[in-house]
Amino acid sequence: MQLRQRTLIEPMSLEDIAAVQEIEREIFLTPWPRNAYRREIVQNRMASYIVIRDGEELVGYAGLWKMHDEAHVTTVGVRKRDQGRGFGLALMLGLIDRAFALQARWVTLEVRASNYGAMALYEKLGFKVIGRRRGYYTDDGEDAVVMWSDSLLAPVFQQRYARIREEVANRVSFDASTWD
Numbered sequence: 001m002q003l004r005q006r007t008l009i010e011p012m013s014l015e016d017i018a019a020v021q022e023i024e025r026e027i028f029l030t031p032w033p034r035n036a037y038r039r040e041i042v043q044n045r046m047a048s049y050i051v052i053r054d055g056e057e058l059v060g061y062a063g064l065w066k067m068h069d070e071a072h073v074t075t076v077g078v079r080k081r082d083q084g085r086g087f088g089l090a091l092m093l094g095l096i097d098r099a100f101a102l103q104a105r106w107v108t109l110e111v112r113a114s115n116y117g118a119m120a121l122y123e124k125l126g127f128k129v130i131g132r133r134r135g136y137y138t139d140d141g142e143d144a145v146v147m148w149s150d151s152l153l154a155p156v157f158q159q160r161y162a163r164i165r166e167e168v169a170n171r172v173s174f175d176a177s178t179w180d
Contacts, residue, residue, distance in 0.1 A: 006053075006054075006055050006173075007052065007053065007054050007055075007087075007090070007171055007172045007173065008052070008053045008172070008173045009050055009051070009052045009053075009090060009091065009094040009172060009173070009174050010050065010051060010053070011048070011049065011050055011051075012037070012041060012049035012050055012051045012061060012063070013041070013051075014038060014041060014042075016051050016058055016061070017037045017038060017041075019051075019058040020037055020051065020058070020061045020077070021034065021037070023058075023059075023060065023061065023077050023078070023079050024077060026079065026080055027077055027078070027079070027080055028077070029137075029139040029140060030137075030138070030139040032075070037049065040063065040074075044065070046065040046066050046067060047063060047064070047065055047074070048063060048064055048065075048066070048095075048098045048102070049061065049062070049063035050062055050063070050091065050094045050095065050098070052078075052087050052090055052091055052094070052172075054082065054087070059078060059079050059082045059087055060076075060077055060078035060079065060082065060087045060088065060091055061075070061076075061077055061091070062075060062076040062077070062091040062092070062094065062095050063075050063095075064095050064098060064099065064107070066099070066102040066104055069103075069104060069105040069106065070104055070105065070106045070107070070108055071095070071098070071099035071102060071104035071106070071107045071108070072107075072108050072109065073092075073095060073107060073108070073109035076088060076091055076092065076095075076118070078091070083117075084117075086168070086171070088118070088121055089121055089124070089125075089164070089168060090168050090171075090172045092121065092122070092125055093125075093161075093164065093165050093168055093172075093174070094174055095107070096125070096149075096152070096161060097165075097174060099152060100152060104152060105151055105152055105153060106148055106149055106150075106151060106152065107127070107148070107149040107152070108146070108147065108148045108149070109122065109127070109146075109147055110133060110136060110144035110145065110146055110147075111144065111145050111147060112137060112142050112143075112144065112145075113132070113142060113143040113144065113145050114142060119145060119147070122147050123147075124164070125149070125160070125161070125164065126149055126150050126156070126157050126160050126161070127147040127148060127149050128147060128148060128149075128150075129145055129146070129147055130146050130147065130148050131145075131146040132144065132145055132146065133146060
């Protein structure tokens, strides 16, 4: 993992939206609409969004919705030039931190069937493939692979998470102090 000394994960602010949308346009076929993140941050009580900064530069973002006892990952994105440097892993750990804080029991997500790198990352964190949504992505009709974590309360999940979190925490500061 090649992160700078001052890599920080913190809640997404309204001021971060322009940089997040720039990343979205770079990496996704169909970025979220212009006002979507503003609405998520200001109005959606189920939503939690985070960003990761490498030095002063915003290099990635991620979000989840807490629904009942599950945390559903809505998005994860890292600048193309910064992919493969550990930022996606750090963001997922930040989302899992948030899921713990929200007392979720599981984390779930959908990922493009062709996104093998992301699936390998999620599997490293203990996620398992539980199904497939045919034609899920409306931009090109690609299938989504549905993945779920083990129970966040399960000792095997907690041990894996703690080990990976400790490795990453040597390089990344997780600042959840401003979350409500």
